[in-house]
Amino acid sequence: MAVNILLGLQWGDEGKGKIVDYLAPQYQVVARFQGGPNAGHTLEFDGIKHVLHQIPSGIFRSNIKNIIGNGLVIDPIVFKKEIDSLSSFQINIKENLFISKKAHLILPTHRLLDQAYEKVKGDKKIGSTLRGIGPTYQNKIGRLGLRVGDLETDKFQEKYQALLKEHHHLLKYLDFEYDDVQANKEFLAAVEFLRSLNLADTEYMLNDSLQAKESILAEGAQGSMLDIDFGSYPYVTSSNTIVAGALTGLGIAPQHIKEVFGIFKAYCTRVGEGPFPTELHDEQGEELRKIGREFGATTGRPRRCGWLDLPALKYATMLNGVTQLLMMKADVLNDFEEIKICTHYQMPDGSLTDRLPFCLNDIKVKPVYQSFKGWQTSLQGMREFDELPKELIEYISFIEDAVKVPITLVSTGPDRTETVLKKEIAIK
Ligand code: GDP
Ligand code: IMO
Numbered sequence: 001m002a003v004n005i006l007l008g009l010q011w012g013d014e015g016k017g018k019i020v021d022y023l024a025p026q027y028q029v030v031a032r033f034q035g036g037p038n039a040g041h042t043l044e045f046d047g048i049k050h051v052l053h054q055i056p057s058g059i060f061r062s063n064i065k066n067i068i069g070n071g072l073v074i075d076p077i078v079f080k081k082e083i084d085s086l087s088s089f090q091i092n093i094k095e096n097l098f099i100s101k102k103a104h105l106i107l108p109t110h111r112l113l114d115q116a117y118e119k120v121k122g123d124k125k126i127g128s129t130l131r132g133i134g135p136t137y138q139n140k141i142g143r144l145g146l147r148v149g150d151l152e153t154d155k156f157q158e159k160y161q162a163l164l165k166e167h168h169h170l171l172k173y174l175d176f177e178y179d180d181v182q183a184n185k186e187f188l189a190a191v192e193f194l195r196s197l198n199l200a201d202t203e204y205m206l207n208d209s210l211q212a213k214e215s216i217l218a219e220g221a222q223g224s225m226l227d228i229d230f231g232s233y234p235y236v237t238s239s240n241t242i243v244a245g246a247l248t249g250l251g252i253a254p255q256h257i258k259e260v261f262g263i264f265k266a267y268c269t270r271v272g273e274g275p276f277p278t279e280l281h282d283e284q285g286e287e288l289r290k291i292g293r294e295f296g297a298t299t300g301r302p303r304r305c306g307w308l309d310l311p312a313l314k315y316a317t318m319l320n321g322v323t324q325l326l327m328m329k330a331d332v333l334n335d336f337e338e339i340k341i342c343t344h345y346q347m348p349d350g351s352l353t354d355r356l357p358f359c360l361n362d363i364k365v366k367p368v369y370q371s372f373k374g375w376q377t378s379l380q381g382m383r384e385f386d387e388l389p390k391e392l393i394e395y396i397s398f399i400e401d402a403v404k405v406p407i408t409l410v411s412t413g414p415d416r417t418e419t420v421l422k423k424e425i426a427i428k
């Protein structure tokens with residue numbers, strides 16, 4: 001039937017995992033299209049909290065095919081741990097999980113290289129998750145990479161050894177001390193495990209699903225402001241996190257796309273280095289971090305917090321052709337007397353713009369804010385749009401008017417059930 005795409009519009013951690021899990025029962029297939037174990041997607045239901053890194057967030061729903069697309073980079077060691085952590089749930093991995101043969105493998109030496117490059121950069125470091133993402137995509141683009149499908153050929157050892165040799169060379173050149181003996185053993189054991197799973201030509205699976213009139217939900221990782229082309233380069237991740245990445249990362253043609261769900265927090269966070277115009281360095285930033293529990297789901301690092309950035313949100317909406325906006329973590333703002341939205345940036349020459357300058361690293365902008373009255377009430381138990389406090393409705397309307405896309409879902413807590421849908425707009 002169609003592909004709907006759900007992706008983050010900010011700097012990641014918008015709440016993608018929660019909403020993919022929430023929407024999944026309306027689909028036959030959920031497919032991740034880029035990134036890898038740098039992602040941490042949190043799901044909460046029935047008193048359980050679970051963080052997924054490489055496995056799609058439809059995995060807890062029955063009768064759904066979960067596909068790991070060709071656009072991902074997969075760490076087999078992390079993957080094995082992830083599957084083990086699902087063992088207490090009744091999930092039929094054999095029936096419900098499929099991995100693209102064209103996805104690339106992260107070696108332990110990719111992780112070491114990630115560390116080595118960060119070390120060399122010194123105070124210019126990216127603040128990467130150190131999961132080996134950059135070096136693995138580098139090898140993919142450089143046409144040296146090792147792919148999941150190689151596991152099924154008799155060329156695997158040869159290709160693996162060649163890549164390992166190249167990495168050892170580089171690590172030596174970068175003057176990085178390491179001992180990878182144990183990790184390499186673990187890697188080889190983990191790839192054996194991976195080989196026992198469903199390795200598939202997922203581009204055919206997905207297109208066959210479309211032919212069979214099935215619906216697909218494509219799950220993004222990271223966020224548009226971390227996109228390799230359009231994010232605040234070089235402080236970005238190494239994949240296309242925007243809608244285009246879903247096409248190349250799954251092997252689906254554009255005419256199949258129906259809805260693009262753009263997900264954003266009612267404020268902003270960022271983890272790692274790089275420009276963040278609305279970052280708050282005061283106690284309000286501290287409050288957002290404390291109330292929002294803003295600590296990385298993958299690395300545990302404190303997330304930087306700030307007010308909603310409309311120029312960035314508009315930019316991400318434009319790049320992705322967002323058809324519906326989903327606003328997360330509204331409840332985190334419950335106790336604020338005053339809430340701010342950055343509507344424009346003031347450029348160094350004093351002029352105002354609502355467009356992103358070429359490079360936020362070198363061009364220092366000052367956020368221009370509009371103030372809103374806080375709702376100062378709990379949103380607990382609210383399930384209908386018209387139950388929401390009028391100040392929150394005003395906040396929502398302001399964003400809708402500015403971005404020119406409707407907000408059709410408001411999230412009021414981490415649990416699956418803490419979700420408010422706008423009735424007149426169907427989510428699928
Ligand atoms: P993802 O990477 O986009 O899937 O997001 P993360 O899981 O990294 O971070 C989102 C965090 O916010 C997780 O801890 C979620 O459990 C939590 N969360 C999601 N939606 C809400 C919400 O509406 N309110 C609150 N308070 N927490 C939420
Ligand atoms: P999810 O899918 C937030 C950030 C890192 C770093 C930059 C590059 O959970 O939203 P990388 O390891 O990819 O080379 O790091 O990108 N980053 C994320 N920030 N959420 C994520 O994923 C992220 N994945 C990477 O902190 O600044």
Ligand code: MG
Nearest residue numbers: 013040041297
């Ligand atoms: Mg996350």
